[in-house]
Amino acid sequence: MILLKDAKEILSLQGAALKKGRGIKNEDLSVLKNHSLIVDKEKICWIGELKKLPSDFKKKIKKEISLKNKVLMPTLIECHTHTVFAGSRSAEFEMRLQGASYQEISANGGGILSTQKAIDLISKAQLLNLTQKRVNQFVKQGVSVVEIKSGYGLDLKNEIKSLEILKQIENALVIPTFLGAHAVPKSFSSEQEYLNFLKLKVLPEVKKKKLSQRVDIFIEKGFFSKDVAREYLKHCQSLGFEITIHADQISLSGGSELACELGALSADHVIQLSEKEIKKISQSEVTPVLLPLADLYMRCAYPPARKLIDSGARVALASDFNPGTCPSQDVMMVGLLARLEMKMTLTEVIVAYTLGASYALNLQDQLGSIEVGKKALIAILEGDASDLFYSSTQNPISERFFQNKVQKLNSAEF
Ligand SMILES: [Zn+2]
Incomplete structure (x- = not known):
């Protein structure tokens, strides 16, 4: 299991998912502050405040990744x-x-x-x-x-x-x-x-x-x-x-x-x-x-x-x-x-x-929000969500969580 901790904010979109993407209001981004999440086999299996982490999860964590000052959202x-x-x-x-x-x-x-x-x-x-x-x-x-x-x-x-x-x-x-x-x-x-x-x-x-x-x-x-x-x-x-x-x-x-x-x-x-x-x-x-x-x-x-x-x-x-x-x-x-x-x-x-x-794409059960049970395909932002879709030359998404790894998007790999 992998623990992603210390994120400044997680745009979970739980509210939007509950409304199946219709009649979206700002609060439907369902922003979670100071929350962490646990990924197991490329799926999200727990989201919450670190101090409330159940002990059976604690034992199984193999890797901890700190995302201090970063904002998480579902992958585009x-x-x-x-x-x-x-x-x-x-x-x-x-x-x-x-x-x-x-x-x-x-x-x-x-x-x-x-x-x-x-x-x-x-x-x-x-x-x-x-x-x-x-x-x-x-x-x-x-x-x-x-x-x-x-x-x-x-x-x-x-x-x-x-x-x-x-x-x-x-x-x-x-x-x-x-x-x-x-x-x-x-x-x-x-x-x-x-x-x-x-x-x-x-x-x-x-x-x-x-x-x-x-x-x-x-x-x-x-x-x-x-x-x-x-x-x-x-x-x-x-x-x-x-x-x-x-x-x-x-x-x-x-x-x-x-x-x-x-x-x-x-x-x-x-x-x-x-x-x-x-x-x-x-x-x-x-x-x-x-x-x-x-x-x-x-x-x-x-x-x-x-x-x-x-x-x-x-x-x-x-x-x-x-x-x-x-x-x-x-x-x-x-x-x-x-x-x-x-x-x-x-x-x-x-x-x-x-x-x-x-x-x-009929993938709403697996993607589109950060919720327990969904795939852990996560975009990681440097800066704020308000920087998204603002400049055509500057994109705040600088990293991603993909196949159990945090990857820098400006790396030579891509
Ligand atoms: Zn076309």
Whole structure:
């Protein structure tokens, strides 16, 4: 057993966890002062004041770590990223700034399809190397759980290659998601034909090799329509996959509604919602995942975070890191935009990036708060919680507790 003692404060988020991430007030951070905690087998097994430490625990402590003047909080969780890719789309970024639309870029062989070419040409070892470096970039900022979607392979070989390398990623808990339905490759004549191919050839392989338990789809004009997606997602659910949807980003295409209908874990982007969808999603178990850094890059509207939260929705925040529409991994900037542009409170941002994100990944029983029984994945701050999501260049998270060790995040290891 390991004792973590003398922390100035622990943002336990116990109150937020009790409310399942909805209707969050400042007191739901449930700040514990002068508390210590005990970790056994990478799980939290006791939290309290040191003087009240039960004697049977005392005997079993093998290591004591002092965290004087430090603040502890649950690890940040990136619940929506496209971290496994090759190539660069910086030229296309300039095109977009000069007025080309996402659909136009896509129609000209740019967009997702250009990353498809790059991923086909790169070796598995090179792809692993690139992806590991990017994961380390998240880790340095206080993120120890990273969801990563496939979706640039778009054929059997490269979708499987993308998911297989995720099993070898180190330094973070990686949650792989199969996003074969990211775009229709040129070699298929319709979305239906491509989804049939995924159903027949790719999904059985993903399942057999246990590469992912989650399926995502991009529901949008020019990509996949709601009705075709419904049938595909139902098939995935019948195979035991959890589902999540890229929903209502560029146009109101019915993704959020379908997420509610099918009981998806999350509906992501959710920019174009009307009052009807806001009400529906807020009353459902679907977690809307807000991705404001992508919205900044896309120069589009931000999602109606305030309306969602005030209607009772539990929201999550993530970067949407990808080579096309969000090439930045700046975690502090995500939260900063949520505060500046979406009028979320600092407390709401902290809860959305931890507990809210754990719900989007169906990991709320293991992560998202510092409570007995949960995994000991802890961010350690130098300074105060008010320094979080304040500066895009300064991050108060300087260390973490991961795999039974305190690690400095600015070390050469990452
Ligand atoms: Zn995305």
